[in-house]
Amino acid sequence: MDNVLAFGAASAEAGRIDAVFLFITVIGGFFFLLTQGLLIYFAVRYRRRSPERDNETPGITGNHLLEFFWILIPTLVVVAIFYYGWRVYDDLREPRPGATEVYVTGRQWMWEVKYPDGRTALNEIRVPQGKPVKFILTATDVIHGFYLPDFRVKMDAIPGRLTSLWVQPDRTGEYTIYCTVYCGDGHSNMNARLIVMPPEQYVAWAAGKEERGEGEEQLSLHERGERIVGRTGCLNCHAVSGKEKIGPNFHGVYGSTVPLSDGTSVKADEEYLRESIVDPGAKVVKGYPNVMPTYKTTLKPDEVQAVIEFLKKPD
Amino acid sequence: MSAGEESGIAGNGRGYLSERGWRSWAFTLDHKRIGAMYLWSTIVFFLLGGVFALLLRLELLSPQAKYFSNHAYNVFFTLHGAMMIFLFVIPAIPSGLGNFLIPLHLGAKDVAFPRLNLASYWIFAAGFLVIIGSLVAPMDTGWTFYTPYSAKTGAAVATLSLGVFLIGMSSILTGLNFIVTIHKLRAPGMTWHRLPLFIWSMYATSIIQVVATPVVGVTFLLLAAERLLGVGFFDPSKGGDPVLFQHFFWFYSHPVVYVMILPAMGIVSEVIPVFSRKPIFGYNAIAYSSLAIAFIGFLVWGHHMFTSGMSPLANTIFSFLTFFVAVPTAVKVFNWIATLYRGSITFESPMLYALTFIFLFIIGGLTGPFLGALATNVQLHDTYFVVAHFHYTMMGGTVMGFFAGLHYWFPKMTGRMLNEKVARVAWALVFLGFNLTFFTMFIAGTRGMPRRYAEYIPKFHTENVISTVGSAILALGILVMMWNFVQGLRKGAQAPSDPWRSLTLEWRAASPPETENFHEIPQVADWPYGYGTRKA
Numbered sequence: 100m101d102n103v104l105a106f107g108a109a110s111a112e113a114g115r116i117d118a119v120f121l122f123i124t125v126i127g128g129f130f131f132l133l134t135q136g137l138l139i140y141f142a143v144r145y146r147r148r149s150p151e152r153d154n155e156t157p158g159i160t161g162n163h164l165l166e167f168f169w170i171l172i173p174t175l176v177v178v179a180i181f182y183y184g185w186r187v188y189d190d191l192r193e194p195r196p197g198a199t200e201v202y203v204t205g206r207q208w209m210w211e212v213k214y215p216d217g218r219t220a221l222n223e224i225r226v227p228q229g230k231p232v233k234f235i236l237t238a239t240d241v242i243h244g245f246y247l248p249d250f251r252v253k254m255d256a257i258p259g260r261l262t263s264l265w266v267q268p269d270r271t272g273e274y275t276i277y278c279t280v281y282c283g284d285g286h287s288n289m290n291a292r293l294i295v296m297p298p299e300q301y302v303a304w305a306a307g308k309e310e311r312g313e314g315e316e317q318l319s320l321h322e323r324g325e326r327i328v329g330r331t332g333c334l335n336c337h338a339v340s341g342k343e344k345i346g347p348n349f350h351g352v353y354g355s356t357v358p359l360s361d362g363t364s365v366k367a368d369e370e371y372l373r374e375s376i377v378d379p380g381a382k383v384v385k386g387y388p389n390v391m392p393t394y395k396t397t398l399k400p401d402e403v404q405a406v407i408e409f410l411k412k413p414d
Numbered sequence: 415m416s417a418g419e420e421s422g423i424a425g426n427g428r429g430y431l432s433e434r435g436w437r438s439w440a441f442t443l444d445h446k447r448i449g450a451m452y453l454w455s456t457i458v459f460f461l462l463g464g465v466f467a468l469l470l471r472l473e474l475l476s477p478q479a480k481y482f483s484n485h486a487y488n489v490f491f492t493l494h495g496a497m498m499i500f501l502f503v504i505p506a507i508p509s510g511l512g513n514f515l516i517p518l519h520l521g522a523k524d525v526a527f528p529r530l531n532l533a534s535y536w537i538f539a540a541g542f543l544v545i546i547g548s549l550v551a552p553m554d555t556g557w558t559f560y561t562p563y564s565a566k567t568g569a570a571v572a573t574l575s576l577g578v579f580l581i582g583m584s585s586i587l588t589g590l591n592f593i594v595t596i597h598k599l600r601a602p603g604m605t606w607h608r609l610p611l612f613i614w615s616m617y618a619t620s621i622i623q624v625v626a627t628p629v630v631g632v633t634f635l636l637l638a639a640e641r642l643l644g645v646g647f648f649d650p651s652k653g654g655d656p657v658l659f660q661h662f663f664w665f666y667s668h669p670v671v672y673v674m675i676l677p678a679m680g681i682v683s684e685v686i687p688v689f690s691r692k693p694i695f696g697y698n699a700i701a702y703s704s705l706a707i708a709f710i711g712f713l714v715w716g717h718h719m720f721t722s723g724m725s726p727l728a729n730t731i732f733s734f735l736t737f738f739v740a741v742p743t744a745v746k747v748f749n750w751i752a753t754l755y756r757g758s759i760t761f762e763s764p765m766l767y768a769l770t771f772i773f774l775f776i777i778g779g780l781t782g783p784f785l786g787a788l789a790t791n792v793q794l795h796d797t798y799f800v801v802a803h804f805h806y807t808m809m810g811g812t813v814m815g816f817f818a819g820l821h822y823w824f825p826k827m828t829g830r831m832l833n834e835k836v837a838r839v840a841w842a843l844v845f846l847g848f849n850l851t852f853f854t855m856f857i858a859g860t861r862g863m864p865r866r867y868a869e870y871i872p873k874f875h876t877e878n879v880i881s882t883v884g885s886a887i888l889a890l891g892i893l894v895m896m897w898n899f900v901q902g903l904r905k906g907a908q909a910p911s912d913p914w915r916s917l918t919l920e921w922r923a924a925s926p927p928e929t930e931n932f933h934e935i936p937q938v939a940d941w942p943y944g945y946g947t948r949k950a
Contacts, residue, residue: 115789116789116790116792116793119787119789119790120784120790120793120860123783123784123787123790126783127780127781127783127784130776130780131776131777131780134747134748134751134776135773135776137751138751138754138769138772138773138776141751141754141755141757141759142754142759142761142769145690145754145755145756145757145758145759146758146759146760146761147691147758147759147760148758152691152758153691153758154691155758156690156691156692156756156757156758156945156946157692157756157946158692158693158944158945158946159692159693159695159752159755159756159946160693160694160695160696160697160943161695161696161697161698161699162695162696162752165752166696166699166745166748169744169745169748170741170745173740173741173744173745174738174741177737177738177740177741177783177786178737180737180783180786180787181733181734181737181786181787183787183789184733184786184787184788184789184790184791185730185733185734185787185788185789186789187788187789188726188729188788188789188792189726189730189788191789192726240562240566241560241562241563241566241656242560242562242563242656242722244721244796244864246796246797246862246864248793248797248861248862249862251792251793252792252793253721253792253793253795253796254721254723254792255721255722255723257656257657257722257723258562258650258651258656259650259651259655259656260650260657260723262723275871277862277864278864279795279796279797279864279865280560280796281488281555281556281560281563281865281866282563283488283554283563283567284483284484284485284488284554285484286484286488286866286867286868287484287864287866287867287868287869287870288484288869290871342478342479342480342483343483344479344484345484
């Protein structure tokens, strides 16, 4: 079933949903050819050939038998499509037993991830291949939508509620998570990655042997900062240069004089950058919304230092 | 069969249009003038909404934001949706063509409450002025106003809500007026089963407007209270529920898609027999399927919310009921196609658009089950697949039906004929452009591209480029059509009273009709579809 659609299914369940898609496509295709075929055939075959023909058309006003069947047959067909769609939906509603759980919170404009053992991450979820995993969703501000197209599933993340969906990835690799409920200026940048790891690698990672940001300590501070900026969602809202996204661009920020929303201004030195990372609401740049979350618990102090080094020369 | 002969007075180019000056329009009680005012207003908003659509397509030429900020893009799609839905698709056919045609179709002098009719127009005008006023802080919520986003954004949500509230009130009054008119003002001999099918579809439409519109009015009042008074209907931190808004919103906005499509189906049911020279096939089935669609349409709003955390049981019931809208819809399509069988078909512009309606609406209809079925809905919801499906039914359906109606009744409304050659060029461009623009969206959606994205990942680039090229061709076609309308108004040939040899009563009046419509109230002895002469 892999190549039915333009991109492969990443789980057995996705294959079952593709089968429903294919089923409806075949039925729809049949009725498409039937109706469009007759429409075009009649239009061509019965085009007016001479004015006299206008007075020779038959006065057909209906045909009860025909009408009975073209009510009955579509009714049976739609009931069949409903049943198949419902059947697969119902089968896939509850996760297989033993699912790992991951809490995912949507906020403008990022996905916060919490693993049951207390580890956290932003815009990146790691799961083992071949095991069921259940995402428990909520949101802090507005409604977001958690969409995994490779797995053919989505579910809204709603403030004040917990909703859930699950997948069982067949293959290792990286898959994109999209936000599908419109949530403001950063909506189309609110992506995250689902990283499906080989089980043994996942176990090692989960045990902390491979820290998040594996081996980053050996890198130069600048390189390490670049990686952190890439994996923690900074670039969802900050462009390095060029057209601005939600927040100010990184290019040229270090050392510049930044006008603040309270009318004062401040020089963007190391301390200002540090404060803006761990307490972004303290000094908001004039003209920008105060929407950035704190990275106080997400980044360790040495990671913050690495990010500051990166910001000095972002390109 | 009695209506075919030349009983109307040949149009002298004046008729109901003879009086001049703004007062003759602003204070008119003539349903034809009020209908014309609605048509002008709605076409202006159609063009404006179209400009926003072109800006969206322009931005989507490149995966990264290039011409506009994300915020500007979000404002554009909100205004595109809100204007097209509330100021064009909902009012254009019912309030525009409906106002013009209902009394003429019934053999009446006017609607039942002409003053109320004028009030409806001015309430509508107040509504669109308020909506234009809301542009000082333009809306960025999408036309669906989902809470909590709409309760938090800095845009003029309350203002726009007030505008929609007024438009809704106008819609209710018009619906009420039409229901009473259809019940009380039918000419002698015009029994229910001799009504033109356009009237049946307008009757079903009016019922939906009267029953469903108050709900959206109340919903927008609640939203305004949420924003202005801080009441927490939809705010979980105050004990409210954000999903409740979606229920209220779709309880109106789903039935209202039938307000949009049913009148267009009515137009197609009029045009197909005239240009096939055959009786409509299955009159009763078409008439009652309109009522069935209107009724079932009230029970399926939940299918917009399968991923909103509703209970699986509710999802199942809504999915099941949704499929039953497909049956009366399919019946209509079969009936139109059967009407063509053994006809003597000509392809003037109204017929081209009516056939295009059927062609595109079949595609729109057949992509519905993908979204009605639960398993595939969960995949496709909120992707471009939905955008494509919606535009195939609403633009491929309603707007093509509207174009068919405009070309069909242009001679009656203005007393002038359109240039057929130009009309066909416009049609070809519209047909090509439409399919390029929107068919590619099915592909993008199936491949997982979410809707309302100002920026997208490069793998969807090809689809978006094709779609943008298509939108330019579509826009060109519509410009040619508008140019043709203007030329037709200025110097079109004098229209005879019945240029298409139609049997409905409006063609017995002059082109354009006199203010009183008919010199004497017509007597009706037969249904208006007696085209075939030989018994089957």
